[in-house]
Amino acid sequence: xxxxxxxxxxxxxxxxxxxxxxxxxxxxxxxxxxxxxxxxxxxxxxxxxxxxxxxxxxxxxxxxxxxxxxxxxxxxxxxxxxxxxxxxxxxxxxxxxxxxxxxxxxxxxxxxxxxxxxxxxxxxxxxxxxxxxxxxxxxxxxxxxxxxxxxxxxxxxxxxxxxxxxxxxxxxxxxxxxxxxxxxxxxxxxxxxxxxxxxxxxxxxxxxxxxxxxxxxxxxxxxxxxxxxxxxxxxxxxxxxxxxxxxxxxxxxxxxxxxxxxxxxxxxxxxxxxxxxxxxxxxxxxxxxxxxxxxxxxxxxxxxxxxxxxxxxxxxxxxxxxxxxxxxxxxxxxxxxxxxxxxxxxxxxxxxxxxxxxxxxxxxxxxxxxxxxxxxxxxxxxxxxxxxxxxxxxxxxxxxxxxxxxxxxxxxxxxxxxxxx
Amino acid sequence: xxxxxxxxxxxxxxxxxxxxxxxxxxxxxxxxxxxxxxxxxxxxxxxxxxxxxxxxxxxxxxxxxxxxxxxxxxxxxxxxxxxxxxxxxxxxxxxxxxxxxxxxxxxxxxxxxxxxxxxxxxxxxxxxxxxxxxxxxxxxxxxxxxxxxxxxxxxxxxxxxxxxxxxxxxxxxxxxxxxxxxxxxxxxxxxxxxxxxxxxxxxxxxxxxxxxxxxxxxxxxxxxxxxxxxxxxxxxxxxxxxxxxxxxxxxxxxxxxxxxxxxxxxxxxxxxxxxxxxxxxxxxxxxxxxxxxxx
Numbered sequence: 221x222x223x224x225x226x227x228x229x230x231x232x233x234x235x236x237x238x239x240x241x242x243x244x245x246x247x248x249x250x251x252x253x254x255x256x257x258x259x260x261x262x263x264x265x266x267x268x269x270x271x272x273x274x275x276x277x278x279x280x281x282x283x284x285x286x287x288x289x290x291x292x293x294x295x296x297x298x299x300x301x302x303x304x305x306x307x308x309x310x311x312x313x314x315x316x317x318x319x320x321x322x323x324x325x326x327x328x329x330x331x332x333x334x335x336x337x338x339x340x341x342x343x344x345x346x347x348x349x350x351x352x353x354x355x356x357x358x359x360x361x362x363x364x365x366x367x368x369x370x371x372x373x374x375x376x377x378x379x380x381x382x383x384x385x386x387x388x389x390x391x392x393x394x395x396x397x398x399x400x401x402x403x404x405x406x407x408x409x410x411x412x413x414x415x416x417x418x419x420x421x422x423x424x425x426x427x428x429x430x431x432x433x434x435x436x437x438x439x440x441x442x443x444x445x446x447x448x449x450x451x452x453x454x455x456x457x458x459x460x461x462x463x464x465x466x467x468x469x470x471x472x473x474x475x476x477x478x479x480x481x482x483x484x485x486x487x488x489x490x491x492x493x494x495x496x497x498x499x500x501x502x503x504x505x506x507x508x509x510x511x512x513x514x515x516x517x518x519x520x521x522x523x524x525x526x527x528x529x530x531x532x533x534x535x536x537x538x539x540x541x542x543x544x545x546x547x548x549x550x551x552x553x554x555x556x557x558x559x560x561x562x563x564x565x566x567x568x569x570x571x572x573x574x575x576x577x578x579x580x581x582x583x584x585x586x587x588x589x590x591x592x593x594x595x596x597x598x599x600x601x602x603x604x605x606x607x608x609x610x611x612x613x614x615x616x617x618x619x620x621x622x623x624x625x626x627x628x629x630x631x632x633x634x635x636x637x638x639x640x641x
Numbered sequence: 642x643x644x645x646x647x648x649x650x651x652x653x654x655x656x657x658x659x660x661x662x663x664x665x666x667x668x669x670x671x672x673x674x675x676x677x678x679x680x681x682x683x684x685x686x687x688x689x690x691x692x693x694x695x696x697x698x699x700x701x702x703x704x705x706x707x708x709x710x711x712x713x714x715x716x717x718x719x720x721x722x723x724x725x726x727x728x729x730x731x732x733x734x735x736x737x738x739x740x741x742x743x744x745x746x747x748x749x750x751x752x753x754x755x756x757x758x759x760x761x762x763x764x765x766x767x768x769x770x771x772x773x774x775x776x777x778x779x780x781x782x783x784x785x786x787x788x789x790x791x792x793x794x795x796x797x798x799x800x801x802x803x804x805x806x807x808x809x810x811x812x813x814x815x816x817x818x819x820x821x822x823x824x825x826x827x828x829x830x831x832x833x834x835x836x837x838x839x840x841x842x843x844x845x846x847x848x849x850x851x852x853x854x855x856x857x858x859x860x861x862x863x864x865x866x867x868x869x870x871x872x873x874x875x876x877x878x879x880x881x882x883x884x885x886x887x888x889x890x891x892x893x894x895x896x897x898x899x900x901x902x903x904x905x906x907x908x909x910x911x912x913x914x915x916x917x918x919x920x921x922x923x924x925x926x927x928x929x930x931x932x933x934x935x936x
Contacts, residue, residue: 382807396797399811491876494812511798515879523800530802 222263222627223283224358226317227290227309228275231331234308236271242298242305244269249345252297253352259293261285263627264356266363268324268345270338272331277321279358279627283313318362318553322546325366326373327380334379334535339370357631361556369549373542381538382531387418389527390498390519391425394466397496397517401425407464408432409457410471411443414500418468419447427466433457435471461486461495468498469505480509483516498524559640560630562617568639570610577602645689646710650748652682653717653741660733664808672730679737683717686744690714700767706752712774713743719778727818731808735785765840773833777893779826780865784890786819787883794880816878819886827865834858853904857896864889 229239244252249267256265256276264279276294280286291309295302312320323329325342346363349355355363374380383389391401398404404427408419411434419430430449433456434440440451452460461467461483469477483495492515499506499520511518519527558564581602585595617629634640659675690710693701701707720736723729789809796806809815838848849855868885871877877885 393797395811396793396806396809397812399813488875492878493876494879514881517797519800526800527802 222279222281222358223286224314224317224362225278225280225283225286225290226275226312226320227278227287228268228273229305229308229310230273230275230329233310234305238305238308239272239274241300242274242294243271244274244297246344246348248297249348250352252293253349253354255297256290256293257352257354259286259289261289264349264359265354266345266349266359268342270341273324275324277317277359277362279356287311315550315554319546319550321362321366322369322549323543325370326542326546327370328373328539328542328546332384332532332535333539334381334384336374336380339367342366357560357627358557361631362553365549365553369546372549373545376545377541378538379535379542382534384528384531384535386414386500386521386524386528387421389524389531390418390468391421393517393519393524393527394422394496394498395425397494398465401427403428404465405429405463406431406449407460407467408443408447408449409454409467409469409477409505410434410473410501411439412470412500415468415470415498416443416446418498418500422466423447429463431460431464433460458482458486462489464495465493466496466498467506468500470500471505473501473505474503476507477505478510479507480513483507483510484513487513487515500524556640559634560627562626562630565630565633565639566610566614566617569613569633569637570606572637572639573606573610577606645685645692646744646748649682649685649689650741650744652678652685653737653744656682656733657737657741660737664731664734667808672733675733675737676724679717679733679740680721682740683714683721686710686714686717700770702770704750704753706747706750709743709750710747711770712777713740713747715771715774716740716743716778716781719775719782723782723818723822726821727814729810729814729818731810732782732785732789732818735789736782739781739785763840765836765843769833769836769840772829772836776826776829776833777897779822779829780886780890780893783819783822783826783886786815786822787886787890790815790819790883791880791887794883812879816882819883820872820878823865823869823886823889827862827869830858830862830865834862853900854896857892857900861889861892861896864892 229242231239244267249269252267253265256262256267256278261282262278262280266277268275268277274294276290278286278290291302291306294305320329325339327334327336327338330338342363346355346359349359383392394401394404401422402425404422406419406422406427406429408415408430423430430444430447431452432440432444432447432449433452433454434443435454437451437453440453443449444451457478461478467478471477478497494515494517497506497510497516497518499518502521504520506518506520508518508520510516559568581598584590585598590598613633617626617633656675656678659671659678663671663675690701693707700711702711716736717740720733720740723732723736790812792805793809793812793815796802797812841850842848868877868882868889872882
């Protein structure tokens with residue numbers, strides 16, 4: 221019987237220095253699959269390579285041979301000695317391999333549990349494998365189950381609910397301060413990927429009136445146009461304090477851009493309206509003492525990281541529910557695979573034909589007034605007929621005459637005769 | 642009648658349990674269960690109070706038992722209105738247990754038979770009692786919202802989002818709801834005081850007699866007036882407003898209970914556990930009782 225084998229390294233077993241040594245680029249993945257295809261011990265293969273993991277999924281008739289050749293292949297392909305990564309390698313077989321694939325796709329095995337990218341990466345890896353025609357019945361079925369399981373885990377557990385990215389955590393906080401962000405005024409000081417991402421999130425939450433302050437006015441103008449906002453000079457910052465609700469700061473300034481005294485002076489003019497500072501800059505732009513002022517809230521990058529850590533714990537709790545869904549799917553996949561063996565398939569096929577024959581014979585006997593003796597003869601003839609019909613297919617399925625692709629024949633047989641219903 | 646009160650209490654307590662499970666599991670249907678149970682409890686409560694009203698022929702506020710039962714009923718009513726306006730689902734974890742505790746207290750306090758007195762048979766007394774109690778209920782809600790605000794604000798300020806951070810609504814929402822409660826409470830209290838004065842004038846010819854209950858009601862009123870003024874004039878909000886709502890509630894509680902236990906005055910008989918003949922006589926002879934039947 222064929223076996224499913226998975227071997228790989230990930231962020232838990234190997235440091236980034238090692239992972240980058242044996243990572244496969246998109247282009248290399250195709251080449252690698254081509255050369256795996258030439259290996260006679262390997263029936264089907266899938267290669268997944270992301271920044272956190274490199275994994276090879278194999279379907280083979282002889283697991284130990286396949287594992288050895290896969291190890292050798294990784295070493296030779298990346299030009300590093302086997303001894304250097306062998307200790308970091310994990311190897312799963314059968315149900316364990318299936319479980320591992322399900323867990324990875326459901327993001328239960330990710331560095332940040334619940335992050336959604338991994339599923340897309342697996343889909344790409346599967347697409348490459350089908351293009352290279354190295355995926356077969358088992359991998360096809362396994363991957364389709366995998367996508368289904370991953371989707372179930374995502375919708376039925378809270379694994380992806382709480383924010384685990386800096387910019388998203390900041391938005392979540394803003395919603396806890398202001399409730400509805402509709403019409404809230406945003407002031408962006410400086411620029412930077414994370415800050416701009418936060419502004420985009422805010423706009424998606426219907427914040428309006430975006431103002432951008434930048435040391436170089438021209439750069440500010442460009443950013444303001446991107447957000448459909450308004451550019452202001454850095455000298456006008458204090459005036460902007462009067463109207464802003466959310467301030468995101470990300471400048472390269474060595475000192476504070478906004479001080480405790482400046483903000484305190486504005487409180488009365490702002491009529492105590494709450495003000496939320498998101499300080500992404502290092503060194504910090506916003507005086508942390510401002511947090512002590514009533515209705516003013518300051519979060520710097522470390523605070524936001526702290527929030528994320530709590531959310532990560534929450535996700536880990538939700539992950540337990542995800543594991544249960546995975547367990548269920550592993551059992552169902554095993555049942556499918558067990559049916560794919562020759563003997564149960566032949567048995568199912570025979571049962572199906574016999575039940576059809578019996579039904580039809582009985583119908584005929586009932587309506588044609590046939591004597592007991594003759595009826596016996598009809599039954600005998602039917603049994604002989606079934607045996608004759610099944611003889612050749614049984615031979616093909618039982619003997620290894622299917623050119624190494626037996627599971628494919630079994631699968632087709634099951635489909636042709638609808639044996640799984 | 643007794644059985645109705647027991648059913649009422651059971652429904653309120655089950656509702657409180659529903660709200661607590663909602664707090665933990667955050668499932669929408671749990672909130673719905675809590676809400677329907679408190680609604681059922683309220684209807685039961687209404688029937689029981691209506692029954693007493695019909696037999697007495699007047700609003701039943703003669704002793705602490707009846708008085709608290711009316712207070713619980715008004716609180717439940719105000720909660721249902723509040724829930725309809727703000728849809729602040731989590732608030733039930735404060736309001737419903739509060740109503741339940743009051744009703745349990747009602748069931749423990751003996752309901753001494755009282756003779757109907759003509760001084761309660763007046764539109765002014767009815768509106769006075771209901772307005773003042775509804776105002777107090779609104780202040781009680783402002784207090785609860787103030788506490789929730791402080792919990793949520795503390796979580797955000799100290800940057801330690803704990804159990805409540807996810808479950809509580811935004812600061813702005815809590816602050817606004819608290820403000821609305823105080824405005825409503827203040828308006829009702831003002832109306833209640835005016836009807837009380839009018840009635841006192843009608844019966845005894847004086848608006849104000851320096852009765853301790855009157856004095857403390859006045860202090861409570863002034864406190865909330867100051868709070869509202871600061872909010873409108875200087876934009877007081879957030880933490881300070883929440884703390885003031887909590888202190889204001891303490892004043893209100895003292896006016897409601899403390900005055901009656903500590904001082905003598907024409908409201909004292911309504912919190913007396915055993916009505917003493919002498920007290921009633923003194924009060925009736927004193928010829929200035931009743932202008933705020935309960936607050």
